[in-house]
Amino acid sequence: MIAFLWAQDRNGVIGNKGTLPWYLPNDLKYFKEMTQGNAVVMGRKTFEGMNKRPLPNRINIVMTNDKEYQAEGVLIMHSRQEVLDFAKDYENDLFITGGSGVFKEFMGDADLLHRTMIDGEFEGDTFIPEIDWTQWKLVNVEQGITDDRNKYPHQFETYTRN
Structure with missing residues (x-):
């Protein structure tokens, strides 16, 4: 199964200067719970925004056009087809986690969307690509807890393809 997993603000912002524009521990915990034991696919800029540190207990796949790119602890892939070939034989879930170009590349391949919707507006330079919401059905909504750490x-939200 191929799923998208991302957080966004009201305006579709998903990143700013290579990092998340907010600090929301609940979302980080949700991301970890969803992806542990599975594979995550991200672009090179997203990976480098995490200080080039692979996420533990996951298969980390970094997509890049740079054929010379190397990084420790990750699988480097150069095309959508290479990732789809991997997913075909992979028994667990594959999560597309950003950035914008990677989401756009796999828009037609996702079976599920997991979106953290943040009720706020943040400065950002990276946005979730346009999604045709007529192709998706909202199947679950869970309110996040706002507290001292999660301001x-x-x-x-979870969506399945119609």
Whole structure:
């Protein structure tokens, strides 16, 4: 199964200067719970925004056009087809985690969307690509808890393809 997993603000912002424009521990915990034991696919800029550190207990796949690119602890792939070939034989879930170009590349391949919707507006330079919401059905919404550490109202949404 191929799923998208991302957090966004009201305006579709998903990143700013290679990092998340907010600090929301609930979302980080949700991301970890969803992806542990599975594979995550991200672009080179997203990976480098994480200080080039692979996420533990996951297969980390970094997509790049740079044929010379190397990084420790990750699989480097150069095309959508290479990732799809991997997914075909992979028994667990494959999560597309960003950035914008990687989401756009796999828009027609996703079976599920997991979106953290943050009720706020943030400065950003990276946006979730346009999604044709007529192809998707909202199947679950869970309100996130706002507290001293999680200052922004948010909810976790899951969509299946119609």
